[in-house]
Amino acid sequence: MSVVIYNTLSRRKEPFQPLEAGTAKIYCCGVTVYDYCHLGHARCYVVWDTVRRYLRWRGYNVHYVQNFTDIDDKILNRARKEGTTMEAISQRFIEAYHEDMARLNILEADEYTYATHTIDGIKRLIGELEQKGYAYAAGGDVYYKVRKFESYGKLSGRKLDDMQAGASGRVDKGESKKQDPFDFALWKGAKPEEPSWESPWGAGRPGWHIECSAMVRDRMGDTIDIHMGGGDLTFPHHENEIAQSEAATGHTLSQYWMHNGMVNVNGEKMSKSLGNFTTIRQLLDSDEGLHPMALRLFLCQAQYRKPVDFTVDAIRSATKSWQTLKEGLLFGHNYGPQLHWPDSDSLEINAESDAAQRFQIAMDDDFNTPEAVAVLFELAKELRRQGNLLVHEGKIDADSGQLQQQWHTLVSLAQVLGIEATADSVAAASDGPSDEEIKDFIEQRLAAKKAKDFALADKIRDDLTAQGITLIDKPGGITEWHR
Numbered sequence: 001m002s003v004v005i006y007n008t009l010s011r012r013k014e015p016f017q018p019l020e021a022g023t024a025k026i027y028c029c030g031v032t033v034y035d036y037c038h039l040g041h042a043r044c045y046v047v048w049d050t051v052r053r054y055l056r057w058r059g060y061n062v063h064y065v066q067n068f069t070d071i072d073d074k075i076l077n078r079a080r081k082e083g084t085t086m087e088a089i090s091q092r093f094i095e096a097y098h099e100d101m102a103r104l105n106i107l108e109a110d111e112y113t114y115a116t117h118t119i120d121g122i123k124r125l126i127g128e129l130e131q132k133g134y135a136y137a138a139g140g141d142v143y144y145k146v147r148k149f150e151s152y153g154k155l156s157g158r159k160l161d162d163m164q165a166g167a168s169g170r171v172d173k174g175e176s177k178k179q180d181p182f183d184f185a186l187w188k189g190a191k192p193e194e195p196s197w198e199s200p201w202g203a204g205r206p207g208w209h210i211e212c213s214a215m216v217r218d219r220m221g222d223t224i225d226i227h228m229g230g231g232d233l234t235f236p237h238h239e240n241e242i243a244q245s246e247a248a249t250g251h252t253l254s255q256y257w258m259h260n261g262m263v264n265v266n267g268e269k270m271s272k273s274l275g276n277f278t279t280i281r282q283l284l285d286s287d288e289g290l291h292p293m294a295l296r297l298f299l300c301q302a303q304y305r306k307p308v309d310f311t312v313d314a315i316r317s318a319t320k321s322w323q324t325l326k327e328g329l330l331f332g333h334n335y336g337p338q339l340h341w342p343d344s345d346s347l348e349i350n351a352e353s354d355a356a357q358r359f360q361i362a363m364d365d366d367f368n369t370p371e372a373v374a375v376l377f378e379l380a381k382e383l384r385r386q387g388n389l390l391v392h393e394g395k396i397d398a399d400s401g402q403l404q405q406q407w408h409t410l411v412s413l414a415q416v417l418g419i420e421a422t423a424d425s426v427a428a429a430s431d432g433p434s435d436e437e438i439k440d441f442i443e444q445r446l447a448a449k450k451a452k453d454f455a456l457a458d459k460i461r462d463d464l465t466a467q468g469i470t471l472i473d474k475p476g477g478i479t480e481w482h483r
Contacts (some may be wrong), residue, residue, distance in 0.1 A: 003058060005226070006305060006366045008234060008257040009155055013366055018225045019255065024060045026052065027216050027254070028109070029229035029237070032069040033093040034078045036279040037100045039270060039310060040263045044230050046296055047260045047304045049106040050417055051228070054363050057416045066109040067215050068094055070116050071205055076194060086195055090116075100280045103292045105418045113215045115206065119197050121214040122206045125248055126186045126199075134247045138177035140189025140202045144209075146182040149243040155257060156235035184240055186210045209240035216253070217245065227254035231305075234259055261307045270310075278310070290315050293419055294322035300369040300417050321377075327387065328380025329414060329421035332407045334482075335390055339400050347408045355379055355406075359413050369417060376417075379410040391472060391482045438469055442479050445471075 003016040018024050028048050031041060056062050070090040079089045098108070115122075126142055129135035134145050146152055146160065153159055160182055185207035190196035196203040206214075216224060222245070229238065238257065245253040262269070265276040283290055290298075298318035302308045332341065349356055355375050362371035386396045386403060396403065414420065433441070441460050448456040461471055464481075472480045 001361070001364055003055070003364050004366055005256050005258065007255075008259050009254075011157075014256070016225075016256070018060070019223060022059065022061055024055050024062045024226065025220050025224040026062060026064045026226045026228065027212075027220060027224050028064065028066040029212060029227075029233055030067045030069065030112075031093075031097055032072050032074060033090045033097065034072065034074040035093060036096055036281055038277060038279050039265070039283065040230065041100075042104060042280050042295060043263050043299055043308060044260050045101060045106050046104060046299045046418070048228050048258075050300065050304075050369060051226075051258070051367055052107065053416050053418055054367060058360075058364075062110075063220070064109050065111045065113060065216075065219050067113045067115070067212060068097075069208065069211060070094070070114050071195065071211075072208065103284060104280070104296055105292070105420060107418075111219060113219055115211040115215070118211065118214050118218055119206070121218040122210055123187075123197075123199050125214045125217065125244065126201075126206075126210060128248045129186065129244065132247065134244075135186055136179065137201045138179075140204060141177055141185055142187035142201050143178050143183040144186050144240070144244060145180070146184065146243065147180060149247050151246075152243050153239065155239050155242055158235060158239075184209060184236070186244070209237055210244055212237070213241050213244040213248075213253075216241075217249070222249040222251040222253075224254050226256045226258060228258040229260075231259040231261055260304050261302075264307055264309045266311050267309060288315070290318060291322055293326070293421070294318040296417075297322050297325060297373070297419055300419070301373050303370060304367060324384065325376060325380045325414070325419065326421045328376075328383040328407075328410050329419075331383040331387055332404065332411070335387055336404070338390060339396070339403070341400070341404050347412045349409045349412045350405065353405075353409060355409050356413065359416075363416075372413070372417065376410060376414055376419075379406055379413075383407060383410065391470065391480075433464070433467060433469065438464065438481055442471065442481065446477070446479065 004013045005016050006013050016024075026048075028045075031037060052062055052064050068090070071086065075086050075089050079086050082089070101108075126135060129144065130137070130142065134148055135142055136145065163182065187199060187201055187206060187210075188204050189201075190203040190205070194205070196205055216227070227238065227241075234257075242253050245251075264270060265278065268274055268276060270276055270278070280295075283295065284292055294315075295318065298314065298321070299308065301318075301321070351357075351360075355378070359372050359375045362368040362375065365371075382398075383403070383406060386398055389396050411420075441464060445457045445460040448454070448460065464471060470482045472482065
């Protein structure tokens with residue numbers, strides 16, 4: 001069975017058949033680096049990281065390229081406001097991007113490409129479009145002739161007659177130099193005190209859309225396997241990319257186009273104007289902060305093409321779900337020694353097992369992460385049940401070898417979705433009380449109970465519980481504990 005992908009271009013699911021067998025060439029539209037990443041970015045890059053991880057798990061050699069838009073009006077406006085340079089703003093938020101993505105366990109791209117590093121490729125592409133009659137210079141600017149590209153609108157399904165003039169986005173205000181209101185800028189003439197580069201059309205800087213066309217071509221060639229990005233990029237950005245690239249090269253830009261759904265907050269579109277704009281940092285670092293893996297799990301529990309709604313209840317539910325899954329993921333670390341499991345550096349799983357098969361069937365179907373997560377929860381809940389038996393009864397009611405295989409399967413499949421608890425395990429071991437300290441607290445608690453100071457006894461228990469230590473009182477005045 002092959003992986004099946006919903007292709008925005010064809011509006012249907014299609015078997016994934018890459019240009020080169022066993023290889024997946026993927027380009028992901030990155031961020032414009034003028035501010036910290038928000039929840040929409042978290043949704044976008046968790047989704048594409050998961051797709052990339054799964055294709056690798058299925059045996060594909062994935063070449064994953066992602067760009068940074070590091071020249072843009074928003075960057076220039078922030079630089080002016082702060083009295084600094086475009087380069088300083090871009091570098092600050094590129095570094096912040098990497099920090100935020102690392103917290104969400106998002107793998108780094110195989111290559112990052114930057115608009116400002118691709119100026120020669122951009123000018124070359126514009127020159128080809130001009131030679132072929134798809135572009136024209138006008139007073140220092142260069143524009144793309146939208147009506148000349150006959151299949152314009154094939155990605156978004158829009159027709160020119162139904163579109164509003166100027167819908168292509170980032171164009172200069174004032175008197176238009178365009179021959180047609182639908183035309184969009186490939187090159188913008190230099191403005192005073194703005195960065196610019198020399199070109200055959202005079203000093204200036206590239207338009208937004210041409211940047212990605214040039215970066216894809218420079219790094220990956222004329223045609224790639226998958227082009228991905230947020231649903232808001234379908235039109236005009238990706239539509240314009242197709243028009244530019246395919247007019248210049250005569251080849252299909254991408255075989256498959258994938259787009260993720262948008263993020264709402266309490267049922268409304270997230271935006272600064274509505275006051276519901278939340279950055280990844282604000283969500284993770286607030287007093288009621290969501291654990292990074294809880295956020296990732298929440299996003300994986302939604303179908304990637306559909307909108308997701310962040311609410312207080314959703315955050316609470318995600319936290320509870322993560323706690324359940326984390327207990328399963330840490331089962332081997334917590335109970336493996338007690339069950340005398342042999343140490344193993346590898347997590348080999350039985351690919352023919354029911355869990356692995358159902359996981360693969362789900363993910364092969366256009367990366368159906370909700371169904372895949374359901375498989376993980378089944379495994380985690382059984383491991384948690386066995387852990388409770390060990391804590392309270394000192395034994396399990398399952399075969400130890402099979403239980404270890406189930407744990408290996410859970411950890412391995414969760415890693416495919418980028419969900420891991422290793423960091424939590426290390427933190428718990430390093431930050432929590434030592435075994436000797438726990439024994440001292442238990443003795444203090446027993447002494448408090450003998451002195452009928454039940455308030456102190458309860459406080460000791462509660463303090464330990466808050467640090468992940470569970471106390472089990474047994475007959476005969478014996479207290480066992482579990483981390």
